[in-house]
Amino acid sequence: MKRTEVKSLNLEIYSHQLSNGLRLVCIPRPGFQQVYALFSTAYGSCDNSFRTESESEIRKVPDGIAHFLEHKMFEEPDEDVFSRFAKYGASANAFTTYLQTSYLFSCTDSVQENLNVLLDFVQHPYFTDANVEKEKGIISEEIRMYDDHPDWRCYSELMKAMYEKNPVRIDIAGTVESIQEITKDTLYDCYHTFYHPENMLLVVVGGIDPQQTLDWVDQNQQKKSFPAFSPIVRQYPKEPETVYQQQVLHSLDVVRPKCLLGLKDFPVTDGENMLRQDWLTGIVLDGLFGKASVFYETFSQSGLIDQTFSWEYEVTKNYAHAMIGGNTESPQELQKAIVETIERALSDGIEAETFERSRKKLLGRIYTSYDSLASLARDMTSYGLQSILPFHAIDVCSSFTCEQAEQRLKELYSKERVSCSIVKSL
Secondary structure (H helix, E strand, O other): OOOEHHHOOOOEEEEEEEEOOOEEEEEOOOOOOOOEEEEEOOOOOOOOOEOOOOOOOOEEEEOOOHHHHHHHOOOOOOOOOHHHHOOOOOHHHHHHHOOOOEEEEEOOOOOOHHHHHHHHHHHOOOHHHHHHHHHHHHHHHHHHHHHHHHHHHHHHHHHHHHHOHHHHHHOOOOOOOHOOOOOOOHHHHHHHHOHHHHEEEEEEEEEHHHHHHHHHHHHHHHHOOOOOOOEEEEEEOOOOOOOOOOOOOOOOOOOOEEEEEEEEEOOOOOOOOHHHHHHHHHHHHHHHOOOOOOHHHHHHOOOOOOOOOEEEEEEEOEEEEEEEEEOOOOHHHHHHHHHHHHHHHHHHOOOOHHHHHHHHHHHHHHHHHOOOOHHHHHHHHHHHOOOOOOOOOOOOHHOOOOHHHHHHHHHHOOEEEEEEEEEEEE
16 A cells, blocks of 8 residues: 655555555544545536446436435345445445545444445445435425525525526536436436445544455455446536625524625646635635634624624635525625625735634634544545545745735635625525
C-alpha cells in the first residue's frame, strides 16, 4: 500500500487500487476503538445525462434515479441488510448528494464481517417490478414531506433561482412525476454504469490495521467478477454566469419568515485551486457573517436574526455557490443588510484582525473535524471521488493573506450573480 504522512495533522494515509479498479483508502487512528467505513460511487443526482466511451448516444434518465437506487440497494430477497449489520454490532446508513452516493457503517467489533456485508450488498443489486413500484409510493411521500418543510423549501427554491440549466437546480430525490418513469431496467442500467469498482472508493478509518484491512477487502473482491469498465462521459448543460431569477417568494405555515441569499460562483476544475477557493472563501464569509462578526453581533442584538443565521459555501467541478441567511421578521431588511455588508467590505477592505481571527478559526475547525472519524471519512470521500487529497489544508491555510481574501470576495460577489429566496407566513 502507498503510505502518505501528513505531519501537520498527525495522520498516516494508506491507499491502494485493487486489480478490479476499486480504490481503497485506510486511515488508522491509534487510540480509537471505533471503525467507520464509507463505500461510495461517483454518481449523484446531477448525473442524469451520460454515456460510456463505448457508446455514441447520450442516455437521459429520470431525475431522482440515483437517490431511488440508493433506497433500493438495501432490499434483498431474503434477509434485511440492516439486520445483517445489527448481527455484527454495526450501525448502517446511506446518503445521496448531487455528485456521489455513499453507503456506510460504524462499529467497534467484527470489522471484517461488517466490511463483507457492506461490499456484498452494494455489489449485489436486487430489483423487481413489484419492489420498484412500492418504492415510488414511499419516495413520493418523502418528496411531499420536504416540499412542506420551510428550511428545505427555502433552500431548494434558491437553487432553482440561481441555476437555469445545471441539474443541481433539481431536488436530489427528483419530483413525484419524474420518479414514476423509473423502472427496474433503468435502475439496472444506471447501476451497471456507475457501480463498477473502477468508479468507486472505499474509505475505512479508525482502529484498523491498513494491511489487514486491504487483505480482507481483497479476499472479498477476489470472489467476484466484473465486466471491463467503460469510462463514463457525463453531459452537463452550459450554465449562464448570471442567476436565473434574482428573487423568489413562497408562503408556508411558518412562525417566522426565512431569508436565504445565494451568491452564484464559478466552478473550479483543478483540484488544488478548488481546495484553495473552498478554504479562502470560508475565511471571508466567516469574517463577515460568522458568530464572532460585527454583523452577527449587531443584528442578533437588534432581533433581525436569531441563532439559525449561518453561511455555507460549496465548490465543485460543476457548480459553486455561497448561501447566507436564516429566520428573520424582515426578509427584505436582512437581504439589504447582507448585501450592504459585502459591498462595504469591497469598498473599505477586510480588517486584518478580522481576517486573522477567521483564518485561525478555520485551522481550529480542521484540527477538530479530523478528530471525528465520520468527518475524516466524509472529507476523504468527497474529495477523493474527485481525485483530490485534502490533507495539506494546514499548510495552505497558513499561507493565506488578507489581500487574497479581499480578491476572493471581489471574485465571489456580483449583483448579477445574487439570488434571494424568501419563505413568508401564510
